[in-house]
Amino acid sequence: EPWLDHSTKVLEKVVSMTKEDNPLVLIQLALTLGESRSAKASRALETLAKAHAELKWMKTAIQSSQGEGNDDETLSQNLGNLKEAAKKLTTGKPTTSDKQFAQTYERYAKALSGKRDPKRGEELFQKTCAVCHLVRGIGKAVGPDLTGEKNRAEETMVLDVLAPNREITAGYATHLVRTKGGETLAGLLVAEAPGNVTLRDLAGNEQVILRNNIAKMEALKVSLMPAGLEQALNPKDLADLIAWLRQ
Known part of the structure; x- marks a missing residue:
């Protein structure tokens, strides 16, 4: 199950960011919504596709989020055939030659x-x-x-x-933390102590997580x-x- 579907609260907060007007935030949001297979996330992606189709990287970001198995006709009409560009985006390489x-x-x-x-x-x-x-x-x-x-x-x-x-930049890799209770959190690892770690999310909010409550923690290779x-x-x-x- 995609990590974003583990927490209704986090998903709702992410979806609410479709009202942002900063193009950089919107493109990052489209990528993040790919970590959910819920109907709510799909509707949010469709909203981004319709409202911000003029952003050069928006279509690529949404296509990357949908993956190879996307059968949604509405999204397909809005996005076009961008699978090759999406592959390059997910590897962190420029989509241009x-x-x-x-x-x-x-x-x-x-x-x-x-x-x-x-x-x-x-x-x-x-x-x-x-x-x-x-x-x-x-x-x-x-x-x-x-x-x-x-x-x-x-x-x-x-x-x-x-x-x-x-x-x-060292210290600014995005981290995913999966708790033993099934919750998944994402953000920058801003502090580590013997008994806990602290994550900072995209909104700047910090959350302390006890180490004995962590099932898995991993650093991603993609910049925020x-x-x-x-x-x-x-x-x-x-x-x-x-x-x-x-x-």
């Missing part, structure tokens, strides 16, 4: 040498990134704190955004940060955002 990805990277890297607007970059951060990242007290501490990014090479920062699964961020940030956007981070 190496040559196309290199061209995309070059376009974004080239924008770093143009005129940039740090103030606009801050506005873009608050709109696009603050839902998961913290910088100088702005945003949420779900993913890595980006305050120290000013010390990193700008070209590396571009690569991190375009290919988030290339290298997952979704691929396809170029859908929300064009080269000038990312250049401005990096200029602000570097201040």
